[in-house]
Amino acid sequence: MIKKISLHDAVGTKLAHDITEIRPGEFKGPAFQKGHTVCDEDICHLQKLGKNNLYLIELDKDEIHENQAASILARGLAGEGIAWKDEPREGKIGLHAAIDGILVVDKAALAAFNLVDEVMCATRSSYSLVKKEDLVAATRAIPLVMKRAPIERAAAIASQNKGVVSVLPLKTALAGIIITGNEVFHGLIQDRFAPVLTRKIEDLGSHVHAVTFVPDEPIRIQQAVERNLAEGCNLILVSGGMSVDPDDVTRKAIYQSGADEIHYGAAVLPGAMFMVAYRNNIPIIGIPACGLHHRITVLDLVLPRILSGEHIGKKELAFLGHGGLCLDCKPCVYPHCPFGKG
């Protein structure tokens, strides 16, 4: 139960909640913290903050304070790889990455959680790459005092799949890069694909085992895939030959190499002719020529997810469509743009 008292009668009482002060461009935070005993000297400061009355709280048996509620909510929301401190500020708790990795948000559970009255949680976009200690989500209970049952229900909703937000580590893969194309193989033009792919793989903490150049011959591409697998690669990237020309044979070669699952086509531009295949659960990624011409493509959206252990199939490639249109900005500011954040 909440009781309102005049500021002048508040001396000697304890504050029921943090009182926020905002000085534009200078400061935003609690000027007074919950539990602070109001004294004569505080009255003027509180008046400057627009407070003429304060709340006294007497909790009923089935009620909880916003700070307790925030702790219950944070516990439900936090999944694997998330750290948070049970120190609510202004009824709010931040959830942080406990490790470097990829943020995964259970969007259905998040929506269900936020449809419960009087609670909220905001997160960064799912599949964002994050560093240890990065803020990835924040939650708060909105009123000062609320019933315990809806808060516990919201926490249960949040924990339905072991938490709404998780940070998964990226595994260190040993990658084989296969550059296809007669023009490169015969030295008519210089390859520029291998350095791009090598940098992308190494930026994600993986290693390149070998770069193999092969002509547009299915059997040669197939042999290169098999050789890389035999030499212990657990990730294969094949560039070029993904289009619709008669010389584009990479798909056929990957099929012949014994891939047990092939998904061709992604709802992303650049990257519509992207391919993800699997052989004995080892991903074989087909990268179309856009990977050479654009700084960021579908590969940058999918590769971290593959390295986190996610199995990418038709559904995952299709769901990239919302937010999957790159505006080709100059200069490119990815990841600080909407690309891949649908």
Next chain:
Amino acid sequence: MKNFHTLLQESSIAHGHLCPGQVVGIRMAMLGCRLIGLTDPTRLDQIKKLLVYVEMDRCTADAVAHVTGVKLGRRSLKFMDYGIMAATFINLISRKSYRVISTEESRELVPEYAPEIQGKSNQQLTAYQRMPDSVLFRVQEVQVKLNEFDLPGPTQWKAICSRCGQVIRDGREVIRDKKIVCKPCTEQSYFSDSREITWPDMNWSPVNPGADRILKKAILK
């Protein structure tokens, strides 16, 4: 209790079609029974421990009745015409009572839980199976004041309408001008302008289906 998928299949046959309301009703009943501590409500030793109030006459109500085995004729199923997707499950021994309410949010969340499914009904069918109970339902512990005339078991009380002579069971009579009256004889009736009629083949019975024709022939002679 049988598993969800078996119950869904059976309930759909009993109801006449498979629909999202069946999924919600089965899950509502499974949760309600779990809350009041009944593991198999259709089993002989549990069937008499259960009373269910349904608050809607929609597909969900049939599914609740199928899972729990409650029946109008057994007086274990009560219909409250509230138009609310909710049902209250009462353990008559422990008197624990829980009202399980289907959330409106669950309808909003269907596309989130089954984004890859096409068509509203199919999407609902899948999503309502994927949602956890916490999303699909809210639950209230409630007190239900049970009238002794509402309980299962033999008829406890009969009265006779002073206006039409109809026997009235289980305390449903009303008093008008200090006299016992049945509800149809008051303004509470759901029908009006009643007029008694005769109908063809009036003497038909399952054990003597030709009786009426025999009677007619006898009259013709």
